[in-house]
Amino acid sequence: MSPALNEKPHAEAPPAMGPAGMIVDGRYLPPPEDKDGKLWVRTSTLIQAAPQDLYAMWRNVETAPNWQEQITKVVMTGERTSHWVMDSDGKTIEWDSEVLADEPGRRIAWRSIGGDSNNAGEVIFEEAPGGRGTTVTVLQEFRMGKLASAWETFVGRNPKQAVIENLRHFKALAETGEIPRIQRQPHGDRGLIGKMKSSSYGEKIPTPSGSN
Amino acid sequence: MKAVCWMGKSNVETLTVKDPELLNPHDAIIKITRTAICGSDLHLYDGFIPTMESGDILGHEFMGIVEEVGKEVTNLRRGDRVVVPFTIACGNCLFCRKKLWSACDNSNPNAHLMEAAYGYSGSGLFGYSHMMGGYAGGQAQYARVPFANVGPLKIESNLPDEKVLFLSDIxxxxxxxxxxxxxxxxxxxxxxxxxxxxxxxxxxxxxxxxxxxxxxxxxxxxxxxxxxxxxxxxxxxxxxxxxxxxxxxxxxxxxxxxxxxxxxxxxxxxxxxxxxxxxxxxxxxxxxxxxxxxxxxxxxxxxxxxxxxxxxxxxxxxxxxxxxxxxxxxxxxGQTNMHNYMKPLLERIENGQIDPSYIISHRITLDQAPEMYKVWRDKKENVTKIVIDPWAETAA
Structure with a gap:
């Protein structure tokens, strides 16, 4: 490092490598490009909770339906494998998933191993600079297969946005013990346009149960 | 219950809708005793705020009596008299901890809409468009209040509603x-x-x-x-x-x-x-x-x-x-960081330093609200502030 600046009272040493390929040799890198039928999404959030607790909450995959949209059931089928069921408008998608890397309190990586979805991803939990909580970064890839197309047609949420929304629900549940929701509240007649708009706002997708 | 609904630009109707219910563990249901029309409601009336939709219940200045609480609500019980802040805040995110309550991360169920427009989402608001959360508002007989441990201010003195109602926003x-x-x-x-x-x-x-x-x-x-x-x-x-x-x-x-x-x-x-x-x-x-x-x-x-x-x-x-x-x-x-001010300003009212009710010019029923939106928008009848008694059948 250059000796030009010698006064940095609160600076933290910059990481040579950041989560999910975000920093390499001190340089920011954008997420991988979508190509050859593969979609990538990288998103992050800041959560006021300890990395260990957030890791435990994520690793307990059988509770994923509490915060992941349209996931109705997850069952552990082995120490590192689980079976996932996703449901929307009565249509069901199922797949198996396997944990590839498991670093307690820090990182989980997974991939699907057969079924109606072809996806892989990782989640990284790191203390944020300045002691401001835990940064949670998700990098996920999808093959455009039955999952993505089904997701887009009947969920009205593209799979990239779904990953972003799920991380938002995870944060709300971790920080407040619930997920904000407005479904089932009273309103006057929506009319035809109102119903269409409601769909386009994503308000038709059932908000996951949270702690309810 | 009766509620004032936005039905399109320059079109507000008082309709009968279903009563609100508890949806989350930190929710409370408030039986509203007084509510008001805000100048910022006129921006909705005039169609300036995007993502208002037909059927949305208006109103973000309200107070009342706690009717029912969710299983995680510890600060309030049935029968408490409260003023509700118009911004909804979780109390636990980085922004709430910094006392930037109106920037709360966790209270807007439609945060993605505001992110698309503004880069990041602010807190949810009552009755103020889907982009701001899509929450049903308080120009009604009942309202559901999320994060009830954090927002509502208990009024323990005998001050009349009209003296404390405006702690909800203005x-x-x-x-x-x-x-x-x-x-x-x-x-x-x-x-x-x-x-x-x-x-x-x-x-x-x-x-x-x-x-x-x-x-x-x-x-x-x-x-x-x-x-x-x-x-x-x-x-x-x-x-x-x-x-x-x-x-x-x-x-x-x-x-x-x-x-x-x-x-x-x-x-x-x-x-x-x-x-x-x-x-x-x-x-x-x-x-x-x-x-x-x-x-x-x-x-x-x-x-x-x-x-x-x-x-x-x-x-x-x-x-x-x-x-x-x-x-x-x-x-x-920016939107008001309500939770910083409600209690100290209540003290100023209790000490007699200010009586906020001096601005009230009109006291009306829910059924009169649609007409009064128009009257206020058109700056007729010398309106300075309109307060609604949601249970009155005839105007005061």
Whole structure:
């Protein structure tokens, strides 16, 4: 490092490598490009909770339906494998998933191993600079297969946005013990346009149960 | 229950809808005893705020009696009397911990809509568009209040509803506006817009040490209330009155130390630029009419602070940024961080330092609300503030 600046009272040493390929040799890198039928999404959030607790909450995959949209059931089928069921408008998608890397309190990586979805991803939990909580970064890839197309047609949420929304629900549940929701509240007649708009706002997708 | 619903631009109806229910563990259901129409509701009425949809229940200024609480609500019980802040805050995210309650991360179920428009989402608000959360509002007989441990302020004294109702929005909003103007004892403060928020900004500016407050509006009933508080008034609609000249004259050529834009995106102007903005908005070339903001930037003294409690929603045209830079001014703005102000301002009311009910001009029923939206929008009947008794069958 250059000796030009010698006064940095609160600076933290910059990481040579950041989560999910975000920093390499001190340089920011954008997420991988979508190509050859593969979609990538990288998103992050800041959560006021300890990395260990957030890791435990994520690793307990059988509770994923509490915060992941349209996931109705997850069952552990082995120490590192689980079976996932996703449901929307009565249509069901199922797949198996396997944990590839498991670093307690820090990182989980997974991939699907057969079924109606072809996806892989990782989640990284790191203390944020300045002691401001835990940064949670998700990098996920999808093959455009039955999952993505089904997701887009009947969920009205593209799979990239779904990953972003799920991380938002995870944060709300971790920080407040619930997920904000407005479904089932009273309103006057929506009319035809109102119903269409409601769909386009994503308000038709059932908000996951949270702690309810 | 009965509720006032937005049914389209300039179309509000009082409808019978189902009662609200508890949806989350930190929810409470409030039986509303008093509610009000806010000047910012007129921006919804006039169709300026995107993502309002037919059937949305309006209203974000309300108070009442706790009817039912969710299983995680520990601060309130059935029968408590509470005022509810219009911004919804979780109390646990980074922003709530920094006391930036209106920037709460966890209270907007439609955060992605606001992210698309603004980069990041603010907190959810009651009855103020789907982008701001899509929550049903409080111009109704009951409302569901999320994060009830964090928001509602208990009223334990016997003060009548009308004296404490405005802790739900306009009094804290006017107070934060004055605080944002960074008033030093002896300052001269100019306030554009003498509606309810402007009134409380004037009162708060005095409380925070202003030596002189100059109030700008065109409606005689509002200007009279402002003079009642001790402000000098300038009627910009009078022939030969130039606000810029008036503010120079009244400050020895220096300009006001603090300027408060309590008007926002539907500014009227007696000058040519008023017509210019109306045409550009009509042609969708700008979304907000910003003549007050322009004037305030021009009028403020060198190094002064411009505080903006007036609501802006989108894109502004011809904002004199060179003047702002050239004079080195500070600008502060945003939705009110309600939770910081409710309790201290309740104490000021309890101590008799201020009686916020002085602005009320009309007391109505829910059924009269649609008509009164129109009356207030058209600036008829000398309206200064409309309060609704949601259980009254006939007007007081």
């Amino acid at each position: 009094f804290p909003t006017g107070y934060m506006a004055a605080e944002n103007a960074q008033i030093q004892p002896g300052d001269t403060v100019a306030v554009w817009g003498c509606g309810p928020v402007g009134q409380f900004a004037i009162a708060s500016a005095f409380m925070l040490g202003a030596a002189r407050v100059i109030a700008i509006d065109r409606l005689p009933e509002r200007l009279a209330l402002a003079r009642g508080l001790g402000a000098i008034t300038v009627d910009y609609s009078e022939e030969d009155v130039s606000v810029l000249t008036a503010l120079k004259d009244l400050t020895g050529g220096v300009g006001p130390d603090g300027c408060i834009d309590a008007v926002g995106l539907e500014a009227h102007s007696a000058q040519l630029q008023g017509t210019y903005d109306k045409i550009k908005v009509a042609l969708l070339m700008e979304t907000d009419r910003s003549s007050v903001l322009r004037q305030a930037i021009q009028a403020i003294r060198k190094g002064g602070t411009l505080s903006i409690p007036g609501v802006y929603g989108g894109l502004l045209d011809k904002v004199p940024f060179g003047a702002a830079f050239g004079k080195g001014i500070t600008m502060k703005m």
